[in-house]
Amino acid sequence: MKFSDLNVESKIVEALSIYGLVEPTEIQIEAIPLIQKGFDVIGQSKTGSGKTAAFAVPMLEKIDERVNKPQALVLSPTRELAQQIAEEFVKFSRFKRVNIVCVYGGVSLEPQIRKLQRAHIVVGTPGRTLDHIRRKTLDLRNVKIFVLDEIDRMLDMGFIEDVETVIRALPKEKERQMLFFGATLSNAILNLANRFSKNLEFVQTETHVSDTLLKQCYYDVDFRQKFSLLAHLLKKEKKNKVIVFCNTRIEVDLITRNLKKNGFFKSAAIHGGLTQARRNRVIQDFHAGKFQVLVATDVAGRGLDIDDVSLIVNYDIPKNPEDYVNRIGRTARAGNKGKAISILTERDYEQFQKIMVYDLPIERLEVPQIKRLKFERDGVAKRPRKKKTPRTIDDNQIYSSYCL
Numbered sequence: 225m226k227f228s229d230l231n232v233e234s235k236i237v238e239a240l241s242i243y244g245l246v247e248p249t250e251i252q253i254e255a256i257p258l259i260q261k262g263f264d265v266i267g268q269s270k271t272g273s274g275k276t277a278a279f280a281v282p283m284l285e286k287i288d289e290r291v292n293k294p295q296a297l298v299l300s301p302t303r304e305l306a307q308q309i310a311e312e313f314v315k316f317s318r319f320k321r322v323n324i325v326c327v328y329g330g331v332s333l334e335p336q337i338r339k340l341q342r343a344h345i346v347v348g349t350p351g352r353t354l355d356h357i358r359r360k361t362l363d364l365r366n367v368k369i370f371v372l373d374e375i376d377r378m379l380d381m382g383f384i385e386d387v388e389t390v391i392r393a394l395p396k397e398k399e400r401q402m403l404f405f406g407a408t409l410s411n412a413i414l415n416l417a418n419r420f421s422k423n424l425e426f427v428q429t430e431t432h433v434s435d436t437l438l439k440q441c442y443y444d445v446d447f448r449q450k451f452s453l454l455a456h457l458l459k460k461e462k463k464n465k466v467i468v469f470c471n472t473r474i475e476v477d478l479i480t481r482n483l484k485k486n487g488f489f490k491s492a493a494i495h496g497g498l499t500q501a502r503r504n505r506v507i508q509d510f511h512a513g514k515f516q517v518l519v520a521t522d523v524a525g526r527g528l529d530i531d532d533v534s535l536i537v538n539y540d541i542p543k544n545p546e547d548y549v550n551r552i553g554r555t556a557r558a559g560n561k562g563k564a565i566s567i568l569t570e571r572d573y574e575q576f577q578k579i580m581v582y583d584l585p586i587e588r589l590e591v592p593q594i595k596r597l598k599f600e601r602d603g604v605a606k607r608p609r610k611k612k613t614p615r616t617i618d619d620n621q622i623y624s625s626y627c628l
């Protein structure tokens with residue numbers, strides 16, 4: 225099966241092939257024809273299975289290049305992801321004249337406002353998109369297609385109200401098409417989709433990464449051995465890219481600092497507490513292979529599509545099964561092999577049980593003899609007391625409070 229067999233416009237087929245997309249993935253085979261026919265679609269498939277192209281390709285076909293008005297809107301929970309989606313749109317529309325504009329918080333509004341005047345497709349985070357709608361700098365009157373990507377995470381992050389406000393600002397139902405994509409589904413998602421769409425079709429393909437490509441395992445260690453074990457694992461993974469996930473940004477900074485102190489100089493941190501410019505830079509450098517180990521929070525690591533990440537380490541056990549699935553989805557992408565290792569301590573047992581709901585093939589490994597390294601907690605600010613999240617449309621704040 226080729227993209228041309230799905231009756232995809234030849235200019236798009238040509239662009240796809242330049243980037244190595246020739247044979248559509250399962251979710252693309254299922255979702256593209258439905259979207260082409262105008263159905264509302266909920267699409268669920270594992271991370272790395274090509275959901276972006278599944279909606280981006282038929283959307284691009286529906287854009288009228290002569291009308292310089294936003295005709296499609298995509299919401300995505302994080303800035304990194306929004307940028308990544310926008311970049312895919314740019315690639316796939318290489319032979320068309322389509323303006324793609326990405327809007328997210330933490331940077332100034334003015335350049336976005338200027339670009340929005342000529343946008344055909346807008347990709348944004350909920351807070352900043354809403355901000356533009358309220359300022360009347362984003363005109364939704366011509367929007368025919370609306371996509372919620374990573375819908376599972378969007379709801380987890382408490383964006384439901386913002387998302388609903390955006391939906392209510394869209395043209396009425398019969399003139400618009402609604403698409404919902406994610407790696408996991410919940411009743412809340414089905415509920416949202418049912419409330420706002422008619423013609424709803426449900427597409428579900430491979431929901432888990434195949435265990436021939438992705439090896440999942442865990443170590444059960446003493447709390448004081450955690451860092452030493454991490455260092456041991458990284459030493460064995462010298463050449464390849466690794467992402468280490470922690471649950472808080474403080475922990476991310478702490479681990480990164482200690483890694484550097486122990487000779488892992490090619491490490492960098494990413495989390496919502498860094499400036500947008502810094503985060504972009506880190507991702508670019510990681511892409512380019514300028515450093516080897518990326519230490520990340522869930523939000524910052526969400527949906528990142530970086531080739532050749534061969535190992536994921538859960539330094540902290542994720543808070544829920546969805547986060548686990550999304551973390552491990554950063555490796556074994558596009559047919560490559562990968563490994564996901566969780567570092568478990570006694571206090572994580574209960575949490576780990578919760579993750580096992582999917583009946584994932586996770587193997588226990590014996591803890592090897594490891595050299596005990598010094599782990600310094602000095603110089604790190606105390607964890608701030610949890611404040612109630614203010615309801616605000618500033619993306620930055622929503623983002624920050626989630627990361628804490």
Ligand code: ADP
Binds near residue numbers: 245246527
């Ligand atoms: P998801 O959103 O399901 O996590 P992405 O859309 O980010 O997955 O795609 C993951 C990777 O697979 C990307 O690098 C993308 O370019 C690549 N990809 C997508 N579709 C195809 C295809 N049909 N053939 C080859 N590679 C593909």
Ligand code: MG
Binds near residue numbers: 275
């Ligand atoms: Mg995706």
